[in-house]
Amino acid sequence: MSPTNYLLLSALLFAIGTVGVLVRRNAIVVFMCVELMLNATNLSLVTFSRINGNLDGQVMALFVIVVAAAEVVVGLSIIMAIFRTRRTASVDDANLLKY
Amino acid sequence: MGVPSQITAAALGVDYAALAPLLILFVGAIVSVLIETVLPHHRRRPVQLAVTLAVVVLALAAVIVRATTGAADVVVLAGAISVDAPSLFLWGTLLALAIPSVLLLADRSIEPGGVFLPDPEALAAARDRVGALAGGGSDTGRPGAGGSRGGTGSGDGGPAPEMHTEVFPFVLFALLGMLAFCAANDLITMFVALEVLSLPLYLLCGLARRRRLLSQESAVKYFLLGAFASAFFIYGVALLYGYAGSVRLSDIAAAAAGPLRSDTLLFGGLALIVVGLMFKASVGPFHTWTPDVYQGAPTAVTAFMAACTKVAAFGAILRVFTVAFGTTALEWRGVLWAVAIASMVIGTVLGITQTDLKRMVAYSSVAHAGFLLIGCLAITPAGLSGTLFYLLAYGFTTIAILGLVSLVRGGDGEAGHLSGYAGLAQRSPVVAASLSFCLLALAGVPLTSGFTAKFAVFSAGLADGMAPLVIVGLVCSAIAAFFYLRVIVLMYFSDPAPDGPTVSLPGPMTTVAITLGVAVTLLLGVLPTAALEWAGAGTFLG
Numbered sequence: 001m002s003p004t005n006y007l008l009l010s011a012l013l014f015a016i017g018t019v020g021v022l023v024r025r026n027a028i029v030v031f032m033c034v035e036l037m038l039n040a041t042n043l044s045l046v047t048f049s050r051i052n053g054n055l056d057g058q059v060m061a062l063f064v065i066v067v068a069a070a071e072v073v074v075g076l077s078i079i080m081a082i083f084r085t086r087r088t089a090s091v092d093d094a095n096l097l098k099y
Numbered sequence: 100m101g102v103p104s105q106i107t108a109a110a111l112g113v114d115y116a117a118l119a120p121l122l123i124l125f126v127g128a129i130v131s132v133l134i135e136t137v138l139p140h141h142r143r144r145p146v147q148l149a150v151t152l153a154v155v156v157l158a159l160a161a162v163i164v165r166a167t168t169g170a171a172d173v174v175v176l177a178g179a180i181s182v183d184a185p186s187l188f189l190w191g192t193l194l195a196l197a198i199p200s201v202l203l204l205a206d207r208s209i210e211p212g213g214v215f216l217p218d219p220e221a222l223a224a225a226r227d228r229v230g231a232l233a234g235g236g237s238d239t240g241r242p243g244a245g246g247s248r249g250g251t252g253s254g255d256g257g258p259a260p261e262m263h264t265e266v267f268p269f270v271l272f273a274l275l276g277m278l279a280f281c282a283a284n285d286l287i288t289m290f291v292a293l294e295v296l297s298l299p300l301y302l303l304c305g306l307a308r309r310r311r312l313l314s315q316e317s318a319v320k321y322f323l324l325g326a327f328a329s330a331f332f333i334y335g336v337a338l339l340y341g342y343a344g345s346v347r348l349s350d351i352a353a354a355a356a357g358p359l360r361s362d363t364l365l366f367g368g369l370a371l372i373v374v375g376l377m378f379k380a381s382v383g384p385f386h387t388w389t390p391d392v393y394q395g396a397p398t399a400v401t402a403f404m405a406a407c408t409k410v411a412a413f414g415a416i417l418r419v420f421t422v423a424f425g426t427t428a429l430e431w432r433g434v435l436w437a438v439a440i441a442s443m444v445i446g447t448v449l450g451i452t453q454t455d456l457k458r459m460v461a462y463s464s465v466a467h468a469g470f471l472l473i474g475c476l477a478i479t480p481a482g483l484s485g486t487l488f489y490l491l492a493y494g495f496t497t498i499a500i501l502g503l504v505s506l507v508r509g510g511d512g513e514a515g516h517l518s519g520y521a522g523l524a525q526r527s528p529v530v531a532a533s534l535s536f537c538l539l540a541l542a543g544v545p546l547t548s549g550f551t552a553k554f555a556v557f558s559a560g561l562a563d564g565m566a567p568l569v570i571v572g573l574v575c576s577a578i579a580a581f582f583y584l585r586v587i588v589l590m591y592f593s594d595p596a597p598d599g600p601t602v603s604l605p606g607p608m609t610t611v612a613i614t615l616g617v618a619v620t621l622l623l624g625v626l627p628t629a630a631l632e633w634a635g636a637g638t639f640l641g
Contacts, residue, residue, distance in 0.1 A: 010337075043332065043337075056344075064290075069292065070294065078302070094320065097320070
């Protein structure tokens, strides 16, 4: 199968993630959509690594995985903190700061 | 990075002298984390403060030694980090800005116990567990909208609550990320550095003691939008890797100059990377997080973030534009003209309508990001040195302003609202005069650093054939002067409200931080030559 198909799949996953961030309300789901975007990127990196014939892309995918893990730690702790004070994780309810 | 055959022993040999500032910060940050685990709670703050300041000063000394001895520019760590003249200037700026920021963060005089105290409820629960106290500070209900006033500030006989000393390692790690970000010579290093600088900042924003709901909300917004923007950035990196077969900036430039390849990948990748970078620099249409986070975060954190993140982000933008995309500039510059204009207009127009001083500073930073972008788009040595000088000047002025904002306090914390500044000159002439001076610097009045910086950036833009952009910039500066002057008029020509906010007497640390900011603003306005020369000392090394 042509590697281009994987690039298209990756673009599709990235688009799904983007739309998810824009339309979903729950902070956890929004965050999951961001993770989907990062993983779509990983697929791209690995595919390009195959197309280019060098290993850089695979190494970069590992970096992205590590960064994503660190982001989960920080992100979930922030969402936990706001959930404790507000009893909700909806991003629409966090509306004290505006204008 | 390169294919294995390219990695030779020489390329892997680490130039420790060139990397010294990064290594000092890294070791310092780890020591700081260890202190957090080893020392008892009440002894941490002075030790952490001393260690943090020592680490920052040492790193700054290392930068100055390297810059003054005229060591050759090198690319170290197999092409990952480029230690060249702009890197050294940016590192020096970041570390110099970090000193007043740390002093503001550590100050406990304005708010008893400091800005970063544990949650009053958690504190009360802990006290109940210990059983040491009866009724001290546990009388707060669930925090209502707008935040709670905990019972922590009262001298109720118990041991004074200690601040969250985690802020110090956070600041050191964020600084490490910033230094690596503006010196990164390949895009994956830039991505990792972007996260290293962002993650501690997300956490710092949510640590405020008062107005906890606002603070946490700003942290959530910053985090979700920041993660969204870094996802765009890394997808752009993937596309550019597909284009050039390497993520090293100079390889991308070489590939663009070589035989024809897919323009879709090149410009798609550039567009996505630009989204990520512009987000961090709070430019134009990607600024949506800025006002909320500036307002919601503790003011000392806002000062650190506003000054240092801008320096790091624009350093990276300059490097990417110059090294990787300098050769294709004609094809993409038009689009970024639109971004720069959008940024200046949005910042100026929305800045006029603001009623909260911190939000006004935020919109002013969006407008300033547009001015800075003019300097970045002029891909010339003059544009480079102008932008670098602008970053130095803007950083110190912003820290001074936010330090002054933290002094004006109403019943429940900082006044913030512009009406609280009415007649401030009668209550405290010194604070009002300093704030006026800094606002004039932001407006770009001569004899302040703001004028020199704007002049350097605009003249570089003009010389590079961007006259329309510079005209928009001048018009926006003129309009923006209105909302800076409005605050000054309010402070000097109206009567203070009888129950209005008071001006706290700053402790030594805040005083030093504010004085430093004001002094540098004045110095760079009167005698800019030395700094301008250092900013123009050299260009990027690919």
